[in-house]
Amino acid sequence: MSLTDSLPVLPPTVRVFERGWLSANNVLFVDGDDTALVDTGYCTHAGQTVALVAAALADRPLRRIINTHLHSDHCGGNAALQARWQPQTFIPAAEAAKVRDWDREALTFDATGQECPRFTFDGVLHDGDVVRLGAIDWQVIAAPGHDPHMFMLYAPGERILISGDALWENGFGVIFPELDGESGFTEQAAALDRIAQLDVGLVIPGHGRCFTDVAGAVARARSRLDYLGADPLRNATHAIRVLLKFKLLELQRAERQMLLAWMAETPLMQRMRARFMPGRAMDEIFDETVRALEKARALVVEDGVVVNRD
Numbered sequence: 001m002s003l004t005d006s007l008p009v010l011p012p013t014v015r016v017f018e019r020g021w022l023s024a025n026n027v028l029f030v031d032g033d034d035t036a037l038v039d040t041g042y043c044t045h046a047g048q049t050v051a052l053v054a055a056a057l058a059d060r061p062l063r064r065i066i067n068t069h070l071h072s073d074h075c076g077g078n079a080a081l082q083a084r085w086q087p088q089t090f091i092p093a094a095e096a097a098k099v100r101d102w103d104r105e106a107l108t109f110d111a112t113g114q115e116c117p118r119f120t121f122d123g124v125l126h127d128g129d130v131v132r133l134g135a136i137d138w139q140v141i142a143a144p145g146h147d148p149h150m151f152m153l154y155a156p157g158e159r160i161l162i163s164g165d166a167l168w169e170n171g172f173g174v175i176f177p178e179l180d181g182e183s184g185f186t187e188q189a190a191a192l193d194r195i196a197q198l199d200v201g202l203v204i205p206g207h208g209r210c211f212t213d214v215a216g217a218v219a220r221a222r223s224r225l226d227y228l229g230a231d232p233l234r235n236a237t238h239a240i241r242v243l244l245k246f247k248l249l250e251l252q253r254a255e256r257q258m259l260l261a262w263m264a265e266t267p268l269m270q271r272m273r274a275r276f277m278p279g280r281a282m283d284e285i286f287d288e289t290v291r292a293l294e295k296a297r298a299l300v301v302e303d304g305v306v307v308n309r310d
Helices: 045-057 078-086 093-101 184-198 214-230 232-250 258-264 267-276 282-295
Strands: 014-018 027-033 034-038 064-066 088-092 124-125 132-133 137-142 152-155 159-166 202-205 253-255 299-302 305-308
Touching: 014 045, 034 045, 045 078, 064 132, 064 214, 064 258, 088 093, 137 299, 159 282, 184 214, 184 267, 232 253, 232 258, 232 267, 232 282, 232 305, 253 258, 258 282, 258 305, 267 282
Parallel strands: 034 064, 064 088, 088 124, 159 202
Antiparallel strands: 014 027, 027 034, 132 137, 137 152, 152 159, 253 305, 299 305
């Protein structure tokens, strides 16, 4: 984890906690007693998230939480932050009923085999809304693709974009809707087009470091999207690797059989096998995935134990 608040282009009311890949980046806004946090990381990092925010706020309370979308690595710290400060929490409008009923399947936590403690919300945000954070007006911009209900936050005066998982320096988040036969590639392309039309000088992504070469990032993302869209099996294979790596980031090390059992029991993994790899056994897919991640130096296997590598 590193703090990128030293970037000279960031306004003094904005601070970014770069968290890595298990937890999404957190963006903290402090304007006197008006404080807010965009995205809250994964639940196993919740204690660290609370400590980072508390240290930055000193004796101030956290007033608001805003989630760009409700994947577990972006909202997993909500409950802990709510327990500490009782902030008002704002989520994408289309997710309200799911959170109110705590429908873990509809919220994708069960589907992906991930965890997220139950949290509440106080308000919703729509495409076109404007929210004031850190004495800056931010436009809410819908950016479906990775997630159907994701939004970005754009400050035109400061030329800053909080892109969530719509754009990273080298890519974007898994296009999850396509894994269940729904449209996602077209929406992701539209999100990239929308970003390209904005006057952006700095991107604060959901994962990875802040960056200024927006045109280059968009070009790389479009190339990646073309590659995935040419053969949907590529998106599924990538998703399987990402989900397995995410689980290993959470556990750090696990017996091969335990990880295989987790994969076999995870509903989205089951659906991807049936849709994209019919006739193939889950253990065969698992071993192929482990080999690919080992080749990429993302893990190592030691005496039947799968160990994470950063």
